[in-house]
Amino acid sequence: MIRMSTPAPHPGRWAALFVIALAQLMVVLDATIVNIALPQAQAHLGISDADRQWVVTAYTLAFGGLLLLGGRIADFWGRKRTFVVGALGFALASGLGGLAQDALTLFAARGLQGVFGALLAPAGLALLTVLFTEPGERAKAFSVFGAVAGGGSAVGLVLGGVLTEYADWRWCLLVNIPISVVAVALALVFVPESRADGDTRYDVPGAVTVTLGLVALVYGFTRASEDGWSAPWALGSFGAAVVLLVAFVVIEQRSSHPLVPLALLVQRDRGGAYLFSTLVGAGLLGAFLFLTFYFQIVLGYTPLQAGLASLPVTGGVLVAAGVASQLMPRIGPKPLMVTGGLVAAAGMILLTLITPDSSFLTLLLPAQLVLGLGLGLSFVPLASLALVGVGNQDAGAASAVLNATQQVGASLGTALLNTIATTAAASRLAEHPITDPSQTAEVAVYSYVVAFAWAAALLLIGTALIMVLVRAGRREVATPQVAHLG
Known part of the structure; x- marks a missing residue:
């Protein structure tokens, strides 16, 4: 029998948090680290322009689509065991991609990374749920997890720029091997096993x-x-x-x-959190995608410069996540998420003011900082709200849904915003044909502005849903019920 109560804190929980955060960073990095390396990989492997997007979407689709199953496997097979297998498999898939000699092998490797990431990520978040039971400590743990989830994409762009510019595009994949080995070695020592009782059919x-x-x-x-x-x-x-x-x-x-109990989705607090997560994922990945295009294609930044220019978003996330972890036990999740959503949307709207020669210091830097601050305020309460009232039996499933919504949102948002931007560019060209080469940048910037405007709209819709659906206050977030580790 599972005794539902608040157990004594596990002595190795902070070391386990470091291990889980390290693995989560690796998973999040791989959603964006290859973006900057794509031109070099495309040239080396002869990938067509039509097919190159599958280097990104093969990962995010496999990851997002299988996270739900990964959560259930983690619950019943054992969260530590699932975490270790996921990390080892992720390393092997990364090695396959880094050594790929053709496009099909690279696409397959990226899909396998998504499969093993779908085991790794929900197992890690579920472990946090059962390791941290005291409200203040749980808020700090989720602030670390939220900061990694929010800032990892930007860090991936920087790391991808460094590896592509000074080593080779293949290292954007091979770098995962030493990270995985370290995570597995530490997990075997510091992470305790936990699992749910019951039928293990999937x-x-x-x-x-x-x-x-x-x-x-x-x-x-x-x-x-x-x-x-x-x-x-x-x-x-x-x-x-x-x-x-x-x-x-x-x-x-x-x-x-x-695969996922539908009751997890229809409960209005969690349902609101999942919808918000999907819309934020769509807008956030769209922002990074078009910022990268703008920095490199319009402003002429090198891959490393483009990555470094994306860091203000990460800085904003880290600062705001720390603030949110302190405020959430006092004011609850809803005020932070609404404020964060509005601030993030304001940052996205600022990005719609870009021109072919915008200043980084006067526009791009403050816009990204505002965007990051809004995201940081949102991510910490989002992670906690999505797991409010979830028992040990469904902790893996609930955390998998949260991760899945972010990845699915990223996949759909990238595809949707890219389609919108492409359509906007074609429409602009039809109305104002290019008569001078300098106008090419103007058309590109116009398409990016349209994409940023739609991304801002997605964030505002998500914020409105939080205002309408979420009712949980600080007491509901502060009194989780979890099972003893076993």
């Missing part, structure tokens, strides 16, 4: 259905970007996505062992 049909549905949806956006929204392939992909995702819901309703 919902494989649900996992396959939701993953294929998301792939079809992203592929639809990709085809719409190239051929138009009414193209047969685009419409067919969207139709297939709807059918598959509806089938997923039906499977979950009828399954005796669902």
